[in-house]
Amino acid sequence: MTMTTPSSSSSSSSTASCTIVYSTQTGRARACARRTARILREKTQLTLLGGTPFDELVPSFLDYPHGQQQQQQNHFFLLFVSTTGDGVHCDSIAQTWKSLLKKSLSSNKLQGVQFALFCLGDRAYGPQFCAAGRKLAVRLMQLGATSCCEVGYGDDNTPNGGCFADLDRWIQQQLLLSSIILLEQPNTSTVAVMTNSNTTDTTTTRVDTSHYKVTVLQEQTKDAMDQWQQDWCQESYQAFFAHQSPMTAYRYDSQANSTNNTPPQQNKPLIAQVESNTRLTAPDWDQNTRHIRLQLTGYNNNKKQTTPTERQLPYQAGDIATIMPCNPPTEVERFIQTLPTALQTIADKVLHLDYYQQQQQQQQANLLGDAFPHWPAHCTLRGWLTYCADIHAPPEREDLRAISQFCSHEHDMGAAQRDKLLSLSETAASALYVDYILREKRCWTDVLYDFDSLRHLGSGLTVEALLAIVPPMRPRDFSIASAPTTSTKPDGDFVVELCVAVVEGTTPLGRSYHGLCSHYLSTLLLQDSTTVLQMWIRPGSFHGLPLTPSQNDTTSEKRRWFENPVLCIGAGTGVAPLRGLILEREAVRAAQQKSDVADSSTIAPFAATTNGDATNETQTLNQYDNLLVFGCRKRDADYYYQNEWTQLQNRMVVIPAFSREQARKVYVQQLIKQNGEAIVRHIMENDGAIYIAGGPSMARYSKEELIDATARVLLDGDEKKANLLFKKMQARGRFRVEAWS
Numbered sequence: 001m002t003m004t005t006p007s008s009s010s011s012s013s014s015t016a017s018c019t020i021v022y023s024t025q026t027g028r029a030r031a032c033a034r035r036t037a038r039i040l041r042e043k044t045q046l047t048l049l050g051g052t053p054f055d056e057l058v059p060s061f062l063d064y065p066h067g068q069q070q071q072q073q074n075h076f077f078l079l080f081v082s083t084t085g086d087g088v089h090c091d092s093i094a095q096t097w098k099s100l101l102k103k104s105l106s107s108n109k110l111q112g113v114q115f116a117l118f119c120l121g122d123r124a125y126g127p128q129f130c131a132a133g134r135k136l137a138v139r140l141m142q143l144g145a146t147s148c149c150e151v152g153y154g155d156d157n158t159p160n161g162g163c164f165a166d167l168d169r170w171i172q173q174q175l176l177l178s179s180i181i182l183l184e185q186p187n188t189s190t191v192a193v194m195t196n197s198n199t200t201d202t203t204t205t206r207v208d209t210s211h212y213k214v215t216v217l218q219e220q221t222k223d224a225m226d227q228w229q230q231d232w233c234q235e236s237y238q239a240f241f242a243h244q245s246p247m248t249a250y251r252y253d254s255q256a257n258s259t260n261n262t263p264p265q266q267n268k269p270l271i272a273q274v275e276s277n278t279r280l281t282a283p284d285w286d287q288n289t290r291h292i293r294l295q296l297t298g299y300n301n302n303k304k305q306t307t308p309t310e311r312q313l314p315y316q317a318g319d320i321a322t323i324m325p326c327n328p329p330t331e332v333e334r335f336i337q338t339l340p341t342a343l344q345t346i347a348d349k350v351l352h353l354d355y356y357q358q359q360q361q362q363q364q365a366n367l368l369g370d371a372f373p374h375w376p377a378h379c380t381l382r383g384w385l386t387y388c389a390d391i392h393a394p395p396e397r398e399d400l401r402a403i404s405q406f407c408s409h410e411h412d413m414g415a416a417q418r419d420k421l422l423s424l425s426e427t428a429a430s431a432l433y434v435d436y437i438l439r440e441k442r443c444w445t446d447v448l449y450d451f452d453s454l455r456h457l458g459s460g461l462t463v464e465a466l467l468a469i470v471p472p473m474r475p476r477d478f479s480i481a482s483a484p485t486t487s488t489k490p491d492g493d494f495v496v497e498l499c500v501a502v503v504e505g506t507t508p509l510g511r512s513y514h515g516l517c518s519h520y521l522s523t524l525l526l527q528d529s530t531t532v533l534q535m536w537i538r539p540g541s542f543h544g545l546p547l548t549p550s551q552n553d554t555t556s557e558k559r560r561w562f563e564n565p566v567l568c569i570g571a572g573t574g575v576a577p578l579r580g581l582i583l584e585r586e587a588v589r590a591a592q593q594k595s596d597v598a599d600s601s602t603i604a605p606f607a608a609t610t611n612g613d614a615t616n617e618t619q620t621l622n623q624y625d626n627l628l629v630f631g632c633r634k635r636d637a638d639y640y641y642q643n644e645w646t647q648l649q650n651r652m653v654v655i656p657a658f659s660r661e662q663a664r665k666v667y668v669q670q671l672i673k674q675n676g677e678a679i680v681r682h683i684m685e686n687d688g689a690i691y692i693a694g695g696p697s698m699a700r701y702s703k704e705e706l707i708d709a710t711a712r713v714l715l716d717g718d719e720k721k722a723n724l725l726f727k728k729m730q731a732r733g734r735f736r737v738e739a740w741s
C-alpha cells in the first residue's frame, strides 16, 4: 500500500493531518484504529492519511521526509500498538521495530515527527502490560520524535468494553481530541469544546461498496463443504488463504523443506489430515480437552541426513500451529436465512468477484474502511461464508454502525433498529454493547437474525455490502505439543500434536455457545476421516531454545545441554508446549546417547547430579533433569498426559497442583513458593532453564515466586539482583514465558 506524504496531501498548512498506523496480532488494534478514524472524521477537520500496519507503511518512519518541517508541523502519526508474547511486539511491526533499534540511528533521526500513541494490552500480564507500546514510545523519543498527546492504555479487562472503553475515554476526555485542536490552532491557549459530540449522523460513515463488482453466473454448485479444493475455484481460494498466513510462518518449498524464499502473503497453508482425535479429560468431566494428532504428508526432508540432531526438522519444539478453521454448514445455512431473499436465492450460484483499487484520494477518505482486497475471485456465497467470512466472530461496535445503514425503512421497526445499532456503537452505550454482544457471545449470524429489518424488502444489503462489512476468517493459534525429532518419519512426512480445550458453555441468558476453531478441531475425525485441514507453523516464544546441540559443539558442550535441568511450569493446556520441550529433550538425549555408544565414546551415562550441600528436599528434586509444576483441577479429571509422565519417571518429577481436590484451592505458584528453595538451588546452581506456559496471571505469579525464592536463597534477599539474573537468563534462552489469555 502506498501512502501520500503529509506535505503533498494536507489540504492547507493550518489543517492538521495524521497518518494512522497500527500493529496487531488478533485485529483489535486495527479495530481501535478504525473506530478512532471514524470519530476523528466526524469531530475534527483533520486530514486522515493511511491506515495500515507498521510494516506496510510507505514511507516508513525512518524515511519520513525531512526538511519540510514547516509544512509538517501540524502532521502527526496516530499509532495503535498491541503487545503479544511475553511483552513483545506483534509480527506486523517486526521490520519497523528492527530498523528503529539500529544503533547507527542518530538521536535526531525523527526530529520533527509527532505522534500520539494508544497501547493495547492486558493488565494480567503485570509489568509486561502494554510493554511493546511503552518500548516504542521510549524509542521514538530517543530518536527525537515528540509525543503530542499523553499515551493512552487499553486493557482487555476494563469493565464495559475492555480496550474500546479505554480508547473512547482517551479520545473524548480531552486527550487526543484536545491535542488535535491545539495542532489545528497552535495559538489556542484553551481547549475548544467540541460540538456534535453525540452525533449519530451516518452520512460520514456509510459503507462504500464500490470496491467490488459481483457477477452472478448461471452455474449452480451445491457442494460448499469442500469447495476450496474444487478445480474451478481452487486457485482463488488458495490466494485468499495465502493472504491470511501469519507474517512469521515458515515457508516450505514444494518438498516442504523450510525455506525463506516465498514472499509473505504468498505462503500457502500446509495440508494436514487427522490421524487421531482423543479425549484427554475424564468422560464425566464437563471440560472436553482433546489430544489431536495431525499428519502432514509429502514433505521430504533431505534423506541423506540420518541422525535426528543433524536432520533439518520441519519445526522446533514449542512452535505454534496456526489453524484455518471453517464455519459449520448449519451456521452457514442459518446466516443465509438471515439475508434478504434475493441473496438467499443465489447462495449456491457461482460468483465472480472483481475488486477495484480506489483512487488515492478516495482511499484516504475510506480510511481503514471497507475494502478487503483478497476475497477469492471465484466462489459461491455459501462457500465464501464457509471458508472466508468470520461470521462466528462478535461484530465490533464499528461493524454494528456500518450495518445500521441497511435497516429497511419499509420495515415497521426499521428506523428503531437502525437507531439501536447506532447506539450500540456509541461510547455512551458501551454497557449495552457488553450485555448484548460480549456477555451473550452474539456473533454476526445472531445480530443479523435479531435485526430482521436487515433482510426486509428495501434493505439494500447486497453481496458487495457483505464483502465490505464482514471480516475475513482469522486463523487461530495452538501451541504444538509434540517433539519434532520423534514426529518426523524417514520419508519426510511429519506429525504435529495439539492439546485443545474445546471452548463451550452457556451465557447468562442460557444461550449455548462454542469457540469456532476448538469446536472445528474437536469434530474433525467425527465427521469424516478423510477431512483435511489447513495450517501454518510459526515460531512461538519458546522458539530457538538451546535444546539441540549444534554440530559445532564440542562433545562436552553437547553433554551440558542434557545435564542442565529444566523447570517447566504450566496449567491446563499450557502443558502443550512444555510437553513438546520435555519430549524433544528426551529424544535428542536418546539419539545422542546412541551416537555416543556408536562412537565408543568414554562419556559416562547421564547420571543425575547431586548437590553436596543440599537439603533432603533438594536431594529429591536433584535426581531429575526435568521438573514439571503442573496445575489442573483434579487428578482423575484433567491431569493431562499423566501416563506419559509416569513412563518418564526416572528422568522427571511432576509437582501437581490440584486446585479442587481439597477445601482450599491450590495453584502452581503456591507449590513453587513451597518448594522454592529446592527448585531454585537445583535450577540456578546447575545453570538450568525455566519455561512457563499458560494463562498470564499464572505466569506472572509463578515468575514472582521464582524471583522471590532466588533472591532469598541465593542473593541475600536482593530482589534487584534476582530480577537482573532472570533478564540475563531470558537473553540466553534460559527463561521464557508463553502466555495466552
Ligand SMILES: Cc1cc2nc3c(=O)[nH]c(=O)nc-3n(C[C@H](O)[C@H](O)[C@H](O)COP(=O)(O)O)c2cc1C
Residues within 6 Å of the ligand: 023, 024, 025, 026, 027, 028, 029, 030, 082, 083, 084, 085, 086, 087, 088, 090, 120, 121, 122, 123, 125, 128, 129, 130, 131, 156, 163, 739, 740, 741
Ligand atoms: C499470546 C498473547 C500474548 C500476550 N501478551 C501480552 C503481554 O505481554 N502484555 C500485555 O499487556 N498484553 C498481552 N496480550 C494481550 C493483548 O495485547 C491484548 O489482547 C490486545 O487487545 C490484543 O490486540 P490485537 O488484537 O491488536 O493483537 C497478549 C495476548 C496474547 C493472545
